[in-house]
Amino acid sequence: MRLDVVTIFPDYLAPLRLSLVGKAVAAGIVDLRVHDLREWTHDKHRTVDDTPAGGGPGMVMRPEPWGEALDTLAPPGGPQPRLVVPTPAGVPFTQALADEYAAEPWLLFACGRYEGIDQRVIDHAGQRMRVDEVSIGDYVLAGGEAAALVIIEAVVRLLPGVLGNPESLTEESHTGGLLEYPVYTKPAHWRGLDVPPVLLSGHHGRIARWRRDQALRRTARRRPDLLARLPAEALDARDREV
Ligand SMILES: Nc1ncccc1[N+](=O)[O-]
Numbered sequence: 001m002r003l004d005v006v007t008i009f010p011d012y013l014a015p016l017r018l019s020l021v022g023k024a025v026a027a028g029i030v031d032l033r034v035h036d037l038r039e040w041t042h043d044k045h046r047t048v049d050d051t052p053a054g055g056g057p058g059m060v061m062r063p064e065p066w067g068e069a070l071d072t073l074a075p076p077g078g079p080q081p082r083l084v085v086p087t088p089a090g091v092p093f094t095q096a097l098a099d100e101y102a103a104e105p106w107l108l109f110a111c112g113r114y115e116g117i118d119q120r121v122i123d124h125a126g127q128r129m130r131v132d133e134v135s136i137g138d139y140v141l142a143g144g145e146a147a148a149l150v151i152i153e154a155v156v157r158l159l160p161g162v163l164g165n166p167e168s169l170t171e172e173s174h175t176g177g178l179l180e181y182p183v184y185t186k187p188a189h190w191r192g193l194d195v196p197p198v199l200l201s202g203h204h205g206r207i208a209r210w211r212r213d214q215a216l217r218r219t220a221r222r223r224p225d226l227l228a229r230l231p232a233e234a235l236d237a238r239d240r241e242v
Helices: 010-017 019-026 063-073 095-102 119-125 145-156 204-222 224-229 237-241
Strands: 002-007 031-036 082-092 106-110 130-135
Touching: 002 010, 002 063, 002 145, 010 019, 010 031, 010 145, 019 031, 019 145, 063 106, 063 119, 082 095, 082 119, 082 145, 095 145, 106 145, 119 130, 130 145, 204 224, 204 237
Parallel strands: 002 031, 002 106, 082 106, 082 130
Antiparallel strands: none
16 A cells, blocks of 8 residues: 655654554555655745635645645546545544555545645545545544544554454454453452453353443443444344343
């Protein structure tokens, strides 16, 4: 997968060279390219923003540098990336979208600062590439970089060869629509607290049942919205007793 990130704070993306994503980049699974938007400015002050049309607070990112950046990175007529624009006004980023992105050969992240990017950048790009305005949550960050880090990590960990144990992808939160059950390890007793005995029973059927019950209870308590969204056939009769 090719991953381009355009930002005015390239250093903010340095963590992508570390840990899991860093290993995927080093292994050549991900071709990561981080670009400074100011490369596509031509004035002395390398200006990337201006006052909002129609008035109002803050500044808006000018379209010209973005247009030139996208033309350089994805020349019209050539192969096109899927453009991901992190914004609080976006559609929710979910595990399903992460799965979709993991299947894309090329993602290009446009990280906006200030009050956002001139909408014409997105509308114009949409004439030749698929564009997603995506939100990682209902709160406002200072820019799209932190969101890009979150989205990229969620996507890259799904790529074949990245996780040592791909098994763990099957039983995690939001896979299958439920939150993950609580996990334990050694020692069996710690500060007066015990590992639930069923987990030490060696009885795999009971362990699986206990884990399912815990996942259902946790989801019902913390995320009833997820439970409401589950397709009816996802819950068996036993589940409904929990
Ligand atoms: N929540 C956000 N705030 C600012 C920029 C991007 C954001 N997001 O969720 O992608």
